[in-house]
Structures are given as structure tokens and as C-alpha cells.
Amino acid sequence: MSKTSEKDRAKDDEDLDDEAGSTDEGNDDEEEEAKATAARGRGHGHAHDDDDDAEDDGAEPEDPYWWAPHAVLSALVLIGLLGFVGMFNKTPLARLAAPVAPEPDEHEHATAAAPPPAPTPRPAQSAQAPREMFGAKHLLVMYKGSRRAPPTVERTKDEAKARATEAMTKAKADPSKFTDVVKEYSDEPGADKRGGDLGKFPKGAMVPEFQAGLEKIKVGQVSDLVETPFGYHVILRTQ
Structure with a gap:
């Protein structure tokens, strides 16, 4: 056991x-x-x-609500524009731009009620008298320094005066040959083609010295030497 x-x-x-x-x-x-x-x-x-470290080292993830600030700003701008054009005002923009007439005062009411004064009668104006017309032919002898003298003109003022005196003597001897004298002596451009003809012109159209010399002679006569800023002239009056 x-x-x-x-x-x-x-x-x-x-x-x-x-x-x-x-x-x-x-x-x-x-x-x-x-x-x-x-x-x-x-x-x-x-x-x-x-x-986590990899996410920290990389770019931040995109915000899914990035559009929200832009949408709010756009809405504010739209509201401002609508307010400017009067969307929230009963008065249209066209009426705001239109000038408002000032209310008339009592003086204006009194003036409007009074009848206008009777017009003062004026004397009848006489028709303007026609200007006196002239006609002439001329020859021009220039000198160095005279107005519009071309560079080819080398003569002195005394030489120009002597040449113009010679031309005047020939023209006065036979006014009918004035055109030939112009072609021989004149320095005016195109004088040989026109024969020195100035046509018809009203009084005061020419320089004062020329006008005074023209008025001293009769139609068909040849003038003495006439000096102007352009040189020495010999004039044949035709009208």
C-alpha cells in the first residue's frame, strides 16, 4: 500500500x-x-x-476651396457695378446724366409775362461801292538784296537803276513795243512769256509804291522809274 x-x-x-x-x-x-x-x-x-516626412518635404496639397475668395470678390464687383448703373435705384442713369433746369423765380415769371420791346428801326445800309479796277504791264529790274531776287542776280542797286532807266527810255519812245522791252530787260520770272502783263486787279492789290506810280499816269502812258522792295519798275497802264 x-x-x-x-x-x-x-x-x-x-x-x-x-x-x-x-x-x-x-x-x-x-x-x-x-x-x-x-x-x-x-x-x-x-x-x-x-x-509624414515625405509629405513635409513635398509641396502642400492643393486646397479644394481655392476658388472661394475669387468668387466672393467677383460677386462684390458685380454688385458694385449694378449699383452704379442704378439697378438698385428707381431713377435711371440717363436721367441722372441729364441736366436739371433750375426752377424759375418770381423775377423770371415777371419777365416772361412782360411783352418783348419793339425792335428799333435801323437805317437801310447802302450797297458797298465797287472797288476801282486797274490794268497794267510792267518790267522789273532787280538787284542783289532786293526782295525775291534769284541768286543769279549779282548787279548792285545803282546798276539796276541805270538798266531800268535805259529800258524806260526805250518804252517811252514807242509804247507799242513795250512787250519787246520787257523781254529784253525784265528780271521777273515768266515776263518774256506774258510780256509783263499783270491783267486786271482792284485798287490796293499791289504794293503802295506801285499803286501810286500807276495812278500818276493815264491809260496808254509809260511811267517813270517806280522803286519798290522788289527793285525798279517801268509801268504801262492799260486800264
Whole structure:
């Protein structure tokens, strides 16, 4: 009886040792699994940190509401324009731009009521008298420095006077040959083609010296020397 009990106790002790060993092995397996889980967690955490660092290093993500400030600003500008053109006012813009006539005062009412004064009679104006007309032919001898003298004219004023005197003598000797004398002596451009003919012109159309010399002679007569800023003239009156 005692031997059997000792064997039983020895067997129970072995069973207890086996259970303790299995428990220790289970505990060791659980510790290893916990360590592996922790390592995976740390690795996953490092991965998220790397992603966060990558996001920090890159550009900021685009704001999906970037258009909102622009839309608000555009709406404010539109409202301002509508207010300017009178959308919110009953008075149209055309009426605002039109001038407003001032209200008449009592003095204006009295003036409007009074009849206008009778017009003052004016004396009848006489018709303007026609200007006196003249006609003439002439020759012109220029000198260096006279008005509109071309560069080809090199004679002095005394030389021009002597030449004009010579032409005058020939013209007075035979007024009918005045055109030939013009062609020979005159320095006026185109004189040889026109024969010095000035046609008809009203009084005052020529320089005063020329007009005065013309009025001293009669139609068909040849004048003495007439000096003007252009040089020395010899005139034949034709009208």
C-alpha cells in the first residue's frame, strides 16, 4: 500500500513537472509572439513617419476651396457695378446724366409775362461801292538784296537803276513795243512769256509804291522809274 502510494506520488510529480514545462514553453511562445508584434508595430510606425516626412518635404496639397475668395470678390464687383448703373435705384442713369433746369423765380415769371420791346428801326445800309479796277504791264529790274531776287542776280542797286532807266527810255519812245522791252530787260520770272502783263486787279492789290506810280499816269502812258522792295519798275497802264 505504501509502495503504490509512493509510485502514485512520483507519477503525479512527473505530471506536474510536465505541466509546468508546457506552461513555461507556452509562456515563452507568447513572449516571442509579443516581441514580434511589437517589432511589427515599430516598423509600421517608422513607415508612417517616413510618409509624414515625405509629405513635409513635398509641396502642400492643393486646397479644394481655392476658388472661394475669387468668387466672393467677383460677386462684390458685380454688385458694385449694378449699383452704379442704378439697378438698385428707381431713377435711371440717363436721367441722372441729364441736366436739371433750375426752377424759375418770381423775377423770371415777371419777365416772361412782360411783352418783348419793339425792335428799333435801323437805317437801310447802302450797297458797298465797287472797288476801282486797274490794268497794267510792267518790267522789273532787280538787284542783289532786293526782295525775291534769284541768286543769279549779282548787279548792285545803282546798276539796276541805270538798266531800268535805259529800258524806260526805250518804252517811252514807242509804247507799242513795250512787250519787246520787257523781254529784253525784265528780271521777273515768266515776263518774256506774258510780256509783263499783270491783267486786271482792284485798287490796293499791289504794293503802295506801285499803286501810286500807276495812278500818276493815264491809260496808254509809260511811267517813270517806280522803286519798290522788289527793285525798279517801268509801268504801262492799260486800264
